[in-house]
Amino acid sequence: MTDTTHKGFSSIRSFLRFTQHVKKRSRYIWDEETTNFLATIVDTARHQILPHKTRLYRAQRGVIWERVFDEDGDCVDEGPFGYPANRMKPLIDKAREGRANPTGIPVLYVANCVETAISETRPWIGEEISVATFVANKDLKIVDLTRGFKRRSNYENVRLKELYKKEELTQDEINLAVWDEIDNAFSEPVTTSDDTDEYASTQIIAELFKQKGFDGIMYRSQFGDNGHNVALFDLNATDPKKCTPYRVQKIKVEFEEIGNTWYHST
Numbered sequence: 117m118t119d120t121t122h123k124g125f126s127s128i129r130s131f132l133r134f135t136q137h138v139k140k141r142s143r144y145i146w147d148e149e150t151t152n153f154l155a156t157i158v159d160t161a162r163h164q165i166l167p168h169k170t171r172l173y174r175a176q177r178g179v180i181w182e183r184v185f186d187e188d189g190d191c192v193d194e195g196p197f198g199y200p201a202n203r204m205k206p207l208i209d210k211a212r213e214g215r216a217n218p219t220g221i222p223v224l225y226v227a228n229c230v231e232t233a234i235s236e237t238r239p240w241i242g243e244e245i246s247v248a249t250f251v252a253n254k255d256l257k258i259v260d261l262t263r264g265f266k267r268r269s270n271y272e273n274v275r276l277k278e279l280y281k282k283e284e285l286t287q288d289e290i291n292l293a294v295w296d297e298i299d300n301a302f303s304e305p306v307t308t309s310d311d312t313d314e315y316a317s318t319q320i321i322a323e324l325f326k327q328k329g330f331d332g333i334m335y336r337s338q339f340g341d342n343g344h345n346v347a348l349f350d351l352n353a354t355d356p357k358k359c360t361p362y363r364v365q366k367i368k369v370e371f372e373e374i375g376n377t378w379y380h381s382t
Contacts, residue, residue, distance in 0.1 A: 120236050123159045124287040126152070130298040135317040143316055154324055156299075160291055162263060163330065166256040171249055172226035172346060172354060173233040174204055179244040179361040196244060203353055204248035212340025215302050215315055216322035216333060216347035223322070224348040226250055228375030230362075238305070239364045246361055250354035256331040261299035263292075302335035303345075322347065 126149075127133075134153045137146070146154070166172075176199055184193040196203075206212075211222035227233035234245050291375055301318050326349045337343030348354065 123156065124291045125156050125160075125294045128285070128290050128293040130156075131294050131301070131317070135301075138316045138320060139169070139313045143320075146206045151376075154320075157321060157324065158328060159326070162260050164258055164260045164334070166258055166346075167183040167253055168252055168255050170256070172228065172252070173230050173247055173249060174224070174226045174356075175230075175233040175237050175245050176204060177237050177239060177243060177245055181247050196361040198246040198248065198361050201248070201356040201359070204246065204356050204359055208351070213315060214306055214347075215304070215318045218315075218319055222351060224250075224351050224354065225335065226346050226348065226354070228344040228346070229342075232262050232337045232340055232345065234362060234364065235339030235343065236305070236337060236345065237366075241364055241367055243364050244361060245364065247360040248356045248360055251357050252354050254353065256348070256353060257329070258346060259330050259333045261295065261302060261333065261335040263295065263299075299335050302333065303338050305338055322349075 125131075130153050134150055137150050154183060178199070179196040180199060181194060182197050183191045184195060186192045206222035206224060208222055209220075211217060211220055213219045214223060214225065216225075217223040225236075227236060230247050237245060239245055257307045298318075298321065306315075324366055331350065331353055332346050332348040334344050337345050
């Protein structure tokens with residue numbers, strides 16, 4: 117892990133200001149504050165090694181149905197199979213925009229377990245899903261954004277402490293709050309209705325880590341407590357070894373009341 121004792125962000129709002137700059141002012145030409153923020157990103161990033169032969173999972177909505185033949189060449193059955201290997205990797209010339217990649221530059225998005233991989237497709241009950249098992253063909257140096265964050269955001273805890281000014285924020289508290297915001301930005305599910313400039317900040321950070329020699333970024337999944345996603349910069353860093361068809365049986369929804377209820381008078 118990187119020692120962050122004497123290094124850190126200038127404010128708990130550093131990521132917010134960076135995001136505003138690259139969305140509203142200048143995406144490719146940076147001022148001093150933005151340059152310093154990105155330098156601090158590199159200085160304070162934590163990473164881990166995913167060992168050679170680590171298993172990761174990638175899901176795609178849908179399966180294929182094929183006939184099954186016996187030894188004599190007679191068709192004896194028809195059943196679902198997972199998509200072929202080439203279908204389970206991004207198309208090199210048709211890469212869609214994501215949190216860690218712009219249009220045209222593919223990134224392999226995988227998960228640490230089958231449940232998370234399927235959940236990330238946001239399926240309906242009864243939907244059929246293909247899940248490929250990928251195996252790392254080398255040790256992978258991964259930026260780790262999943263540093264024990266709790267349900268309640270570290271950013272919110274630190275912001276409240278700052279608001280009430282009970283005591284001075286420590287550098288470690290500021291760093292943790294900023295990294296929590298970065299993790300949240302990567303973890304937010306991508307939707308077709310998103311404005312493309314919403315991805316600018318995370319794409320720049322991902323490109324920075326790629327330039328610095330990292331193999332990918334690990335961040336929390338919004339689906340489940342223990343789910344993690346990994347964005348791998350090299351499509352050939354892992355190999356698909358098998359693909360299994362699944363059918364979604366149920367979807368669990370959790371919720372909490374967040375505001376005031378209005379009533380009609382009778």
